[in-house]
Amino acid sequence: MKQVMLGLVLLAAAPAMLRAQKQEFVRYQAGKTVSYGRLDGDQIVQLRAAPWLGGTPTGVRVARRTATLLAPATPSKVIAVGLNYQTHLGERSAAAYPGLFAKLPTSIVADGDSVVLPPDAKNVHYEGEMVIVMGKRASNVSRERAKEYVFGVTTGNDVSERDWQKADLQWFRAKAADTFGPLGPVIVTGVNYDDLLLETRLNGTVVQSQRTKDLIFSVAEIVSYISRYVTLEPGDVIYSGTPGTTQQMKGGDVVEVVLEHVGTLRNPVVQRR
Incomplete structure (x- = not known):
């Protein structure tokens, strides 16, 4: 009887367990075709639409090594949070609410693409x-329900021209210039977004390291907070802030x-001449 009851409990929990499993999604080009897909080992399972729009498998699979991974989202909006780690703030006090600014969708480039200065x-x-x-x-959603509106997370680089940040009226060119928003290579679901290790390497040397907790x-x-003022659409992306200190990048760096x-x-x- 106990075994039967345990089996029923596990069966009831199965959908939630499946939802909690880690999955990786990409946007890719194979030949002349651009598609969204789900990674399955060394293969990409083609989807009919973006996964956050309910894209289902087409039945087509391609080898990952034969495909070119693109930026994993094509957002209508790119929003970013500034000064969101105390290590980046230094001795300054944290604000009472997130400090927001906008990047442009045209700033986004994929893994492997060049950041052009x-x-x-x-x-x-x-x-x-x-x-x-x-x-x-998402429009005016509560903090308690906000995660229900999140599809997943990916990796980004909020490239920033510090002199322009100081000199300009807005951060328009300092943060939103072409190629200043590297993104990817994959979007991951089913992981704890609130406790992931984030590291940055400049020419192989670790220069930033902190957990998202x-x-x-x-x-x-x-x-x-963002949804109080701006409606977030499926596929929109939010850069959540950078830890520690940063330093200058130059042509030839990786x-x-x-x-x-x-x-x-x-x-x-x-470096563009």
């Missing part, structure tokens, strides 16, 4: 970050941002 960019820094990917339309404003708090359970985002830096 404009000729007059003289002080460009890396900012390794966890990036939140929205799964459902140290975010001043958590994933739920960020999503809830920046790698590593997020636990998600993977490595690697981008060479090129």
